[in-house]
Amino acid sequence: MTGNWKSIKRLPKNPLGRDFVCGDIHGCFEDMEAELKRINFSKKWDRLFCVGDLIDRGPQSELATYYMDYAHWFFPVMGNHENMFLMGQLDFPWHERYIKDHIRNGGEWAYKMDKEKFIALRKAIDDLPLIIQVDDTIIVHAALPAVESLEDIEKNPTIYLETALWHREAYPPILIPGINRVFVGHSIVNEPTQYGKIINIDTGVCRKYRGSKEGKLTIMEMGRT
Numbered sequence: 001m002t003g004n005w006k007s008i009k010r011l012p013k014n015p016l017g018r019d020f021v022c023g024d025i026h027g028c029f030e031d032m033e034a035e036l037k038r039i040n041f042s043k044k045w046d047r048l049f050c051v052g053d054l055i056d057r058g059p060q061s062e063l064a065t066y067y068m069d070y071a072h073w074f075f076p077v078m079g080n081h082e083n084m085f086l087m088g089q090l091d092f093p094w095h096e097r098y099i100k101d102h103i104r105n106g107g108e109w110a111y112k113m114d115k116e117k118f119i120a121l122r123k124a125i126d127d128l129p130l131i132i133q134v135d136d137t138i139i140v141h142a143a144l145p146a147v148e149s150l151e152d153i154e155k156n157p158t159i160y161l162e163t164a165l166w167h168r169e170a171y172p173p174i175l176i177p178g179i180n181r182v183f184v185g186h187s188i189v190n191e192p193t194q195y196g197k198i199i200n201i202d203t204g205v206c207r208k209y210r211g212s213k214e215g216k217l218t219i220m221e222m223g224r225t
Contacts, residue, residue, distance in 0.1 A: 007157035008150050009129035011075070017045030019222040021139060024079065024185040025050060026106070026206035027058030029067065031217045039219060043073050048219070049132060051185035052079025052141035052165075056106035057206040062113065068124035078128040079141045080165040080186065085110060086125055106206075130157055130164055136178055137222055142186035143167035144198075148175045171198050183220075192218050 013019070020041065025032055041048065054064040054076055067074045085107060088099035103111065110121065132139040133150060145160040147153055153160050163172065168187050174197045185202030192201045199220070207215030 007130045007154050009075070009077075009132045011132065011134050013135045014045075014047050017042055017047065019047050019049065019134060020219050021049045021051065021183045021201060021222055022219040023051060023201040023203055023205070023217060024053035025058070025064075025217065026053055026081070027055055027061035027064070027109075028205045028209070028217060029058075029060045029063045031058075031205050031208075032219075035217050035219045039221075041219075043071075047073050047075060049134070049139045049183070049222070050074070050076035051139055051183055051201065052077045052128075053081045053185060053202075054079065055085065055110070056081045056102070058209055061109050062117065062121075065117065065121045065124050068128070069120070075132060075139075076128060077132050077139055077141055078125075078130050078165065081105065081107065082125045082128060083161070083165050086122070089122055130161070134222065136180040138176075138179055138182045140182065140184055141165050143171050143184055144174060144176075144182045146172035146175055148177075150176065171195055174198070181222075183222075190214060192220060 022032065055061040068076065084098050084102040084105065088095055088102055110118065113121065130140070131150065131153065138144055142165055143163050145153060145163040174182060180197060182198045184198060184200050187200060188202050188204035189200050191203065192199060201218045201220055203218045204215040205217035
């Protein structure tokens with residue numbers, strides 16, 4: 001984790017348009033754009049939130065910097081793939097382990113970028129929040145830690161990183177009053193799957209570029225769950 005980390009981003013409901021949430025993109029931005037066109041998404045009035053993992057495995061990971069920096073309607077959280085990339089850039093004895101993990105998990109493209117683009121990617125990823133809250137909805141990559149308020153995470157986000165970015169087992173209970181839904185990704189499901197207040201929308205779009213016919217990107221309207 002670096003010094004520019006913003007653990008929680010809070011936004012009000014969209015007063016002018018609709019709010020949507022999409023699953024892990026993994027460099028499949030053409031699929032995202034196609035789905036936005038299908039749902040008549042307005043880049044002027046609507047907003048798109050993403051559960052993270054914008055990069056790796058898919059064919060257009062370099063476009064992640066553009067969407068993070070210039071798409072005013074696009075609001076992603078940190079995913080474990082973004083975290084692997086960042087951890088590989090920190091100056092500590094075992095940082096090379098994270099570079100190897102990142103490359104092994106589809107991140108080889110990043111180390112072929114020219115220096116200027118690489119630095120821009122690092123800065124854009126470094127600015128991602130761990131969690132986004134929109135009114136009664138939370139967006140987080142893997143799982144919301146079992147805390148009674150988001151302030152518990154803000155006090156020391158590092159102790160909650162493992163759950164927020166990597167958790168794959170049974171989801172922790174939602175203990176925060178007033179939270180009615182939590183969107184997550186990270187663990188691929190064939191169709192969007194709801195577990196109480198938790199909705200997993202990572203339907204594995206990157207799989208279609210890795211020999212599978214099952215992968216697709218899910219975009220769900222936030223208030224329609």
